[in-house]
Amino acid sequence: MMHRQAEIEAERIGVGVTPEAQRLFDALSKTLPVQWNKTDIVVMKEVRVCSPYLPENVSGGTSAANERVKKVLDFERKRLHVRVPGQF
Numbered sequence: 001m002m003h004r005q006a007e008i009e010a011e012r013i014g015v016g017v018t019p020e021a022q023r024l025f026d027a028l029s030k031t032l033p034v035q036w037n038k039t040d041i042v043v044m045k046e047v048r049v050c051s052p053y054l055p056e057n058v059s060g061g062t063s064a065a066n067e068r069v070k071k072v073l074d075f076e077r078k079r080l081h082v083r084v085p086g087q088f
Helices: 002-011 019-029 063-080
Strands: 034-037 040-043 047-049
Touching (some): 019 034, 019 063, 047 063
Antiparallel strands (some): 034 040, 040 047
16 A cells, blocks of 8 residues: 555656656645646546646646646646746
């Protein structure tokens, strides 16, 4: 039982992703089923969020699912005050 829990925890840690990406993943995971696929965040097994994890980097899924992920992402970025290099 404990071994499976460790596997689940390991799946929640992105490999080769920025701390900001991991924080966004963790925030999304509070309300939606999410998993890593390399450096992409996959939400509800249908919506993909690619680096640099902005609302415009959301693709796939139904339009409702897509919009929900964009809203959560936008809210969490503002909440975390994530600054993207080159944006002011």
